[in-house]
Amino acid sequence: MKKLLTCLLAVLGLTTACGQKSYEIDEFTTKSGKTVKFHALMHACIRIEFDGKEIQIDPVQKLGNRTVDYTAMPKADYIFVTHEHGDHYDANAIKQLSTDNTQLVMNKRCADMYGAGKVMVNGDELQLNDVSVEAVSAYNITEGHTQFHPKGRDNGYILTIDGLRIYIAGDTEDIPEMSQIKNIDIAFLPCNQPYTMTPDQLVRAAKIIKPKVLFPYHYGQTDLSGVAEKLKGIDVRIRHYE
Numbered sequence: 001m002k003k004l005l006t007c008l009l010a011v012l013g014l015t016t017a018c019g020q021k022s023y024e025i026d027e028f029t030t031k032s033g034k035t036v037k038f039h040a041l042m043h044a045c046i047r048i049e050f051d052g053k054e055i056q057i058d059p060v061q062k063l064g065n066r067t068v069d070y071t072a073m074p075k076a077d078y079i080f081v082t083h084e085h086g087d088h089y090d091a092n093a094i095k096q097l098s099t100d101n102t103q104l105v106m107n108k109r110c111a112d113m114y115g116a117g118k119v120m121v122n123g124d125e126l127q128l129n130d131v132s133v134e135a136v137s138a139y140n141i142t143e144g145h146t147q148f149h150p151k152g153r154d155n156g157y158i159l160t161i162d163g164l165r166i167y168i169a170g171d172t173e174d175i176p177e178m179s180q181i182k183n184i185d186i187a188f189l190p191c192n193q194p195y196t197m198t199p200d201q202l203v204r205a206a207k208i209i210k211p212k213v214l215f216p217y218h219y220g221q222t223d224l225s226g227v228a229e230k231l232k233g234i235d236v237r238i239r240h241y242e
Helices: 091-097 108-114 176-180 199-209
Strands: 024-029 035-042 045-050 053-057 078-080 103-106 125-128 131-138 154-161 164-168 186-190 213-217
Touching: 024 213, 045 154, 091 108, 103 108, 103 125, 176 199, 186 199
Parallel strands: 053 078, 078 103, 164 186, 186 213
Antiparallel strands: 024 035, 035 045, 045 053, 125 131, 131 154, 154 164
16 A cells, blocks of 8 residues: 655745745655655646656646746656647747756647657557656547547546556546546546536546545636535545646
8 A cells, every 4th residue: 555645835826035936735655655746836737756856747837827937947857748738738838848858748749749759649658767657548528528629639647656656637528448547546637617527527537536636637717615525535635726
């Protein structure tokens, strides 16, 4: 059984003495006692720290009136992009975070747009040094919404870091393929209509996947107040992923 040692620093929206913005952080301990930190940047943007390595998920510099200053962060060892929509794909943010050694993983559409990157499609598996990656399905199933995220185009990702299994769903609804996703410690599931899930769909998806910890994300103005009550036995954490 993996230990899930957690620590929240509720500092989103504050500014440090040197003027650098800070974010909420959750910490988890892996099977060998190493620490993995998750920084809630905004919306679908997640920064992960592990053993001196930096992982960025769907880095975007600006969304509405919210911004992320990637110049104030370390360069990324790994960048994962789920799909090409502007709230997930930002070429300038990727360039800001990248070095010659950064490993960039994308769906095909993003790689074509960016002109670089390792392409993964649904079902692919990849070993990146100390991070193993599975690309999984992410798409819409509700009638009238399927044009937003067609089946087979976009990715979700399962990252395994020293035994800690992290599911980053991307933009999806509660699709049948979720029944094949097992042994998840931490899940990031989206919740906003018409592009992803309703709160009821979010609850259904969480009951299928059964993560130990659930972070609803990509939720905009969605009311999540009843979600935790419906998911007894799952540690539901609402962070500033509007």
